[in-house]
Amino acid sequence: MPDRESHTSFDAILASSVHDMKNSINLLTSSLEDVLAQAGNQGMPGLEKMTQMLYESRRVSSHLMQLLSIYKIDRSAYPVEIEQHDVAEFCHEIILQSQSLLRSSTLSFEIVCPEGLYWYFDRELVGSAISGAINNAARYARSQVALIAREAGGSLEIRVEDDGVGYPQALLQSGTAMAQGVDFASGSTGLGLHFASRIARLHQEKGRAGQAFIENGGTYGGGCFVLTLP
Amino acid sequence: MGIEIFQGATSGPDIHFEALKVLLVDDFQGIRTMLREMLKSIGFQEIDQATEGNQAIAALSAKKYDIVLCDFNLGHGKNGQHVLEEAKIRHLIKPTTVWIMITAEKTMDMVVGAAEFRPDDYLIKPLSEGLLRTRLEKHILKKEAMADIQRLIGRKDYAAAIQQCDAHLKAGKGNEHELLRLKCDLCLQNGDAQGARQIYEKLLEQRRLPWAVTGLARLHFQAGELQQARDLLQEVLRENKTYLEAYDLLAKTHEALGDAGEAQQVLSHALELSPNSIKRQSTVGDLAMKTGDLEAAEKAFKKTIALGEHSIFKAPAAYLGLAKVYSEKEEPDEALKVLGTVRKAFDESTEVALQASIAESAVFARDGKPERARAALQEANALLAELGDTPNTNSTIEMANVLLSLGETGQATELLQQVVKNHHDNQAVLDQIQQTFDRAGLGAEGQQAIQTSRQEVIDINNRGVQLARAGKFDDALALLRQAAQMLPQNARIQLNCCKLLVAVMQQQGKNTALMHEARHYIDRVLALNPQDADYQVVTAALDKLDSE
Numbered sequence: 001m002p003d004r005e006s007h008t009s010f011d012a013i014l015a016s017s018v019h020d021m022k023n024s025i026n027l028l029t030s031s032l033e034d035v036l037a038q039a040g041n042q043g044m045p046g047l048e049k050m051t052q053m054l055y056e057s058r059r060v061s062s063h064l065m066q067l068l069s070i071y072k073i074d075r076s077a078y079p080v081e082i083e084q085h086d087v088a089e090f091c092h093e094i095i096l097q098s099q100s101l102l103r104s105s106t107l108s109f110e111i112v113c114p115e116g117l118y119w120y121f122d123r124e125l126v127g128s129a130i131s132g133a134i135n136n137a138a139r140y141a142r143s144q145v146a147l148i149a150r151e152a153g154g155s156l157e158i159r160v161e162d163d164g165v166g167y168p169q170a171l172l173q174s175g176t177a178m179a180q181g182v183d184f185a186s187g188s189t190g191l192g193l194h195f196a197s198r199i200a201r202l203h204q205e206k207g208r209a210g211q212a213f214i215e216n217g218g219t220y221g222g223g224c225f226v227l228t229l230p
Numbered sequence: 231m232g233i234e235i236f237q238g239a240t241s242g243p244d245i246h247f248e249a250l251k252v253l254l255v256d257d258f259q260g261i262r263t264m265l266r267e268m269l270k271s272i273g274f275q276e277i278d279q280a281t282e283g284n285q286a287i288a289a290l291s292a293k294k295y296d297i298v299l300c301d302f303n304l305g306h307g308k309n310g311q312h313v314l315e316e317a318k319i320r321h322l323i324k325p326t327t328v329w330i331m332i333t334a335e336k337t338m339d340m341v342v343g344a345a346e347f348r349p350d351d352y353l354i355k356p357l358s359e360g361l362l363r364t365r366l367e368k369h370i371l372k373k374e375a376m377a378d379i380q381r382l383i384g385r386k387d388y389a390a391a392i393q394q395c396d397a398h399l400k401a402g403k404g405n406e407h408e409l410l411r412l413k414c415d416l417c418l419q420n421g422d423a424q425g426a427r428q429i430y431e432k433l434l435e436q437r438r439l440p441w442a443v444t445g446l447a448r449l450h451f452q453a454g455e456l457q458q459a460r461d462l463l464q465e466v467l468r469e470n471k472t473y474l475e476a477y478d479l480l481a482k483t484h485e486a487l488g489d490a491g492e493a494q495q496v497l498s499h500a501l502e503l504s505p506n507s508i509k510r511q512s513t514v515g516d517l518a519m520k521t522g523d524l525e526a527a528e529k530a531f532k533k534t535i536a537l538g539e540h541s542i543f544k545a546p547a548a549y550l551g552l553a554k555v556y557s558e559k560e561e562p563d564e565a566l567k568v569l570g571t572v573r574k575a576f577d578e579s580t581e582v583a584l585q586a587s588i589a590e591s592a593v594f595a596r597d598g599k600p601e602r603a604r605a606a607l608q609e610a611n612a613l614l615a616e617l618g619d620t621p622n623t624n625s626t627i628e629m630a631n632v633l634l635s636l637g638e639t640g641q642a643t644e645l646l647q648q649v650v651k652n653h654h655d656n657q658a659v660l661d662q663i664q665q666t667f668d669r670a671g672l673g674a675e676g677q678q679a680i681q682t683s684r685q686e687v688i689d690i691n692n693r694g695v696q697l698a699r700a701g702k703f704d705d706a707l708a709l710l711r712q713a714a715q716m717l718p719q720n721a722r723i724q725l726n727c728c729k730l731l732v733a734v735m736q737q738q739g740k741n742t743a744l745m746h747e748a749r750h751y752i753d754r755v756l757a758l759n760p761q762d763a764d765y766q767v768v769t770a771a772l773d774k775l776d777s778e
Contacts, residue, residue, distance in 0.1 A: 023334065026356045030264070061356075068335060076471045076503060079341045082440070084407045089368070096360035118407070120437055124336055124354060204469060205437065 015071045022064040029057045033100040051105055055139055058101060062132045066195040069125065073198065080122050080202055087117040087149050087156065094130050094147065098138075107141055113149040119156040121203055121229050126158075129196040129212070133160040133225040136192060140164035144220050155208070155228045163220030172214060196227055205230040245370055247273030250296040254279045255286045255313065256332070257305040265299060265332075268359045272366070283308025283540065290322040297366065298323065300349075302333040302340060308540040311340065315347045316542040325380040328369040332357070338472065338504040345415075375404050379412070388420035389773065407433075414445065421756075421765035423449050440470045444479060451483055459483045474500055478510060481517070490520045498526075508537045508544075515551050528555045546572050546582045550589050562597040566590065584613040585622075588629045595635045603632055623649055623659060623719075627666055634670040642670075643679050650683040652719035660684075687717070691726060703734050714751060721758040724751045725768065732771045740775055748772055 032054045039047060072078035091111045095102070102109050130147070137145045141162035148159040174190075193212060200210030208230040218224040252274050256262045262279055269277050278293070280286040282304050290298075290313075298317075302310040310331050317323045331349040333340065340352065350369050353362065373380075379398070382391035395413040398404055410429050417425035430446045433439060447462035463480040466473055477500035484493035494517040497510060505511075515530035531552035538544030549572035556565035569586045576582040591606035610629065626649050633642035646663050653659040660680060667676020690713045697706035710727040717723050728751035731744050752772065755765055 019335070030356050065335075072337075077338055079336055079338050079472050080470065081341070082470075084405075086405070093361055093364060096364055097358055099358055099360045120439070124352075 011071070015068065018064050018067050018071070022061060022068065025057055025061040025064060029054065029061055032057060036100060036103075051101070054101055055135065058098075058135050059132075059139075062128065062135060063191050065128055066132065066191060069128065070195060070198060073202070078125075080125070082120050082122050082203060084118050084120050085123055087119050088113045088115050090123065090127070091147050091149055094127055094134065097127070097131055098134050101135065101138055102145075105138060107138060107143060107145055110144070110146045111148075112146060117149065117151060117156075119151075119229065120205075121156070122199070125199040125202070126227070126229070129192070129199055129227060130158060130160065132192040132195070133227075136160075137162040137164075137223065137225070140223060142222075146219055148219075152228075155210075155230050158227045158229075159218065160225040161218035161220055162222040162224075164222040166216035166221070166223045167214055172216065193225075196225075200227055200229065203229045245367060248275045250274060250276070250370070251293060252277045252297040252299065253286065253289055253293075253295045255281075255283075255298070255300040255304065255310070257281055257301065257303075261301070265357070265362075268357070268362055269299075271359060272363045282306075283310075283313050286313045287316055287322070290317050291320075294324055295327060296324075297370075298327060298329045300329065300331055302331050309339075310349075311347070312540045312542070314349055318347055319542050325384055326373045326377055328366065328373055330365065330369070338474075339506050341474065341504075372404065376412075383416070388416050389769070392416050392420065392422075392425075411441075420769075421762055423452065423763070438465075438469075440466050440473045440476065444473070444476050447476075447483075448479055451479065451486070456483055456487050460487070472503060474504055474507075474510075477503075478513075481513070485517065490517050493517055494521055494523070494526070505533070506537060508534055508541055511537060512545070512548050512551070515548065519551065519554065524555050524559055528552065528559075531555060544575070546576060546585055549575065550585060553589050553593065557593045557596050562593050565593045569593070580613055580617055584610055584617065585625050587613060588625050588632070591632045592628055595632045600636055603636060607632060623653070627662060631666055631669075634666070634672070639670075639672065639675075643675075646676075647679055647683040650680050651687050652717050654684045654687040654720065655722055687713075687720065687723070691722065694726060694730065698730055698733060703730070703737075706730055707734065718754070719758060721755050721762060724754045724758070725762065725764055728752045728755070728768055728772075729764075732768065732775065735775055736771075740778060745772075745775065 032050065036047075036050055036054065039050075069078060073080070088111075091113050095109065095111060134145065134147065137160050141164050144163040146159075146161045148157075148161065150157055193214060196212035200212045203210040210227065210229040212225075212227045215224050215226065216222070252269055254262055254265055254269070254277060256265065256279075262281075266277055266279070274297075278289055278295075280289050284307060286300065286304075287308075289295075300310040300313060304310060304313075308316075310333075314329060314331070317329075323329065329349040331340070331352050332355060333352060334355050336352065336354065341348075350373075351365055353365060375398075379391050379394045382388075382394060392413055395409050395416065399406060399409050399413075410433060414426045414429040417423075417429070427446065427449050430442045430449070433442045434446070443462050443466045447459045447466070450456070450459035450462065460480065460483045463476045463483065466476040467480065470476070477496055481493040481496040481500075484490075484496060494514060497514045497517065501507075501510060501514060511530050511534040515527050515534060518524070518527035518530060531548045534548035535552065538548065549568055553565040553568040553572075556562070556568065569590050572586050573583055587606050587610035591603045591610065594600075594603035594606060607629070626645055630642040630645040630649075633639075633645070646666065650660065650663060663680060664673075664676055667673055667679070670676075690709060694706045694710045694713075697703075697709065707727075707730060710723065710730055713720075713723050714727040728748050731748040731751070735741060735744055735748075749772065752765070752768055755762055755768075759765075
């Protein structure tokens, strides 16, 4: 919502436009989901194309949401709420949000998380970073995507792994740089990773901060997105 | 140990959705239709709808709902948070009602309210049916599991509720963290600061949680350990720049440390982050008055009034504050106009009219119109007689101020002495009264009057104790009963009267009438000062008598 009291700087115009675009994209996404749900398993012609459209619109929606969150975090206008959550429950909820996409594709999906694991984080921010990573993995996976959460070295490690060909070497090398800022030269803004790094660093405990990075390998030998939270 | 997804979607826990009543509040027809379809597909049958805040309040007044799904942004008028606050204060929802706020994005405005006015959960749009179902299931089951504790809280039986929390914790029933947080709140409600401190410290061993550090700081603040409170709150804010509760408490701490300017600065910063909290705006107004910053006070009070339009927290204090600002800016006509509106804004309530009349007399007195000031005071006295009650502390001091400026020193002193007697152990109030005398050039006389009245109450207390020790219970009771009735706002007297009744019953046996009387006094203590250190001890003694 535009704030009447703020200056109409370019930043503010951009933020309010992003907000507006996000709402439009969300309407488009839910219409697409409706059509796909109605089509069901009847093998509607063009189903594959529609799934592709859904993936793209979800990608835009998730990026706009992340942009808006970064804008607000920069201005201390985002109510960060680091609270204790049931990690397994959190993972299931993430998948429920991506339900429409995973259902209409032929991918098989797996959650690996021990019961009774509790951790401290902002549910919405971490959820947004992980959903973005799942969306990305679904795009590049051949047939498998996994969401893995576990405690490792006093931190919570959340991994999104796929069985695709993995990230290109150039991207892996510039990954850290992208996490720090936008790399226009590589042609990819790396917004998802940048966002994940920003929100990871909001999570601090006893001088340790969270991190986000990408690598190749994991269970299926494909691309891996990794978020660690102290 | 991979888990196949989607299997849980159809075989969830056994909940009879069809028996639960749902209210759906959203200003967009499209969204309402979509949510309604989702709810029907989950299994709900009784689904009512409202399109805006007042309609929602009407629906909530007519029926007790089990689930409320409410959009935060409802267009013009009340927003979702206003509706929730009103529903809670007016008891329009049950303790077991699940309230879910739906929103396009998380904003600072959504966390303005105190913890007791938070919804059970937020859902960020776009919603999926699966997520809606999971969250509803989770909260329905959680409320069900906590129903026994909620029932005890509803009866204000906090000690039993705490015991029940312990039973849940021991049985591993429910989320440990949430139970500890609830238990902590209950300890505070019950005046058990030590119990609350132990929980905070236990939690903080695991993690520096901002709410727990802030809670610990609040305990330091209440114990008068202001430096410790300040240091802890500054620690919280270094790492959690958007944690508003810490700003509010830090401002109070600075104020108690005697630095109103610093307090105002801290709150102004919090207001930049979240300008829509009524309470914070009105506190900033009060602080700005203290530091003499009339511009800031005017701005804050105007904003407070505007925010009050749709809120259950609308209060006359901001109007009175704004009138005072205008009066001090030598704009008496503006001041009187504001005092005219406050009467209308509160439906001509006698209590508000009383406060407005007192404020009017102050405006006239300052404007050099003693006759009109006297007339306004007369009106106030008539309203006072109609109410048959004492006005609140601030209004009484204000009234005394006017009388002093009119040269009615005797009457003013009498009023101020009455306030002293009701607050004989509250240094902040005593200071305020001394300042009132000082401004009228009556510093020495004032000091004498305050001292005499304080001593009078102390003497009554001491005499009561002596009589009781000497076994003269009837004489002691007669003395303290009379004092308790004359000084209804004096927590110490109420408490001692209750203690005496307990002693009498311990010696002479339980008695329904005395038990009832004792409960009356202890309830007053809780209302006047929930953190009174003796409250818990006396309540425990009463409970023990009750169970014998």
